[in-house]
Amino acid sequence: MATKTKLAVATNDECCPTVLASPLSEAQSLDLARDFALLADPTRLRLLSLLASAPAGEVCVCELVEPLARSQPTVSHHVKLLAEAGLVVGEKRGRWVWYRIVPERVAELRRALSTDIR
Amino acid sequence: MATKTKLAVATNDECCPTVLASPLSEAQSLDLARDFALLADPTRLRLLSLLASAPAGEVCVCELVEPLARSQPTVSHHVKLLAEAGLVVGEKRGRWVWYRIVPERVAELRRALSTDIR
DNA sequence: CCTATATATAGACAGCTGTCAATGGGAAGG
DNA sequence: CCTTCCCATTGACAGCTGTCTATATATAGG
Numbered sequence: 629m630a631t632k633t634k635l636a637v638a639t640n641d642e643c644c645p646t647v648l649a650s651p652l653s654e655a656q657s658l659d660l661a662r663d664f665a666l667l668a669d670p671t672r673l674r675l676l677s678l679l680a681s682a683p684a685g686e687v688c689v690c691e692l693v694e695p696l697a698r699s700q701p702t703v704s705h706h707v708k709l710l711a712e713a714g715l716v717v718g719e720k721r722g723r724w725v726w727y728r729i730v731p732e733r734v735a736e737l738r739r740a741l742s743t744d745i746r
Numbered sequence: 747m748a749t750k751t752k753l754a755v756a757t758n759d760e761c762c763p764t765v766l767a768s769p770l771s772e773a774q775s776l777d778l779a780r781d782f783a784l785l786a787d788p789t790r791l792r793l794l795s796l797l798a799s800a801p802a803g804e805v806c807v808c809e810l811v812e813p814l815a816r817s818q819p820t821v822s823h824h825v826k827l828l829a830e831a832g833l834v835v836g837e838k839r840g841r842w843v844w845y846r847i848v849p850e851r852v853a854e855l856r857r858a859l860s861t862d863i864r
Numbered sequence: 865c866c867t868a869t870a871t872a873t874a875g876a877c878a879g880c881t882g883t884c885a886a887t888g889g890g891a892a893g894g
Numbered sequence: 895c896c897t898t899c900c901c902a903t904t905g906a907c908a909g910c911t912g913t914c915t916a917t918a919t920a921t922a923g924g
Contacts (some may be wrong), residue, residue: 647791648798648852656824657788657795664788669912671776677775680766690870691748695769702913704872711777723870723921731861734766738859741852776902787882820883823903841891841900
């Protein structure tokens with residue numbers, strides 16, 4: 629071993645963990661990893677960027693299929709994953725379901741990469 | 747289709763893409779997804795948090811094995827991935843290799859989740 | 865009702881990845 | 895040298911996931 633000082637293992641299990649502030653607990657790292665995994669796919673990133681830059685801030689699935697160049701079931705699959713994680717919300721209006729970003733959830737992930745203590 | 751207005755497909759290929767500012771190109775989304783994939787693993791997140799909260803900002807691999815509860819080859823594998831992406835750098839001193847976080851790279855990812863125009 | 869459209873679900877499958885045991889390579893210290 | 899310690903590499907394998915086709919569900923309009 630290089631030194632005899634032991635690295636901290638236990639951590640504070642706060643509400644909004646950040647990666648760089650203090651050692652993450654296993655539970656916190658699992659939750660954060662699950663969230664970041666949603667951003668680890670190019671189709672979902674492009675989906676989010678399309679939602680964000682849509683005129684009214686919302687887009688129906690049928691308008692995502694062509695720009696994403698994926699099949700309709702695949703697009704439906706991705707929005708479902710994002711919705712389950714709370715990153716987007718869908719509202720059914722008639723035959724269409726309009727999805728929009730939940731900015732607070734995105735900000736939460738952004739904050740997890742902050743160097744601030746809290 | 748809900749409307750006849752077409753969503754933008756082509757985008758500006760700038761240096762530092764953000765998810766929420768404008769539609770991502772396929773290349774940008776691929777790069778960003780690759781980066782976020784590194785954060786999509788609990789072991790790597792805990793590894794980064796251990797580096798960040800280390801007294802001197804650096805930790806050798808041997809001091810990561812126990813707190814991460816992973817085998818030494820597994821830890822070595824993860825730091826290699828992080829290093830290849832530029833998120834950490836390692837410096838060999840004697841028998842040990844000391845790794846530290848590259849804050850600019852983390853900030854780059856953080857910025858990708860910003861709502862700012864630039 | 866019957867059809868057309870929009871979305872969701874189910875099932876299948878290939879590719880990726882996180883993990884480990886085994887091994888290799890290098891540096892320090894007798 | 896020879897051993898010991900640290901780290902990297904290799905190979906193998908199970909589990910996950912992104913994708914598609916096929917199908918189901920639901921809503922609106924004649």
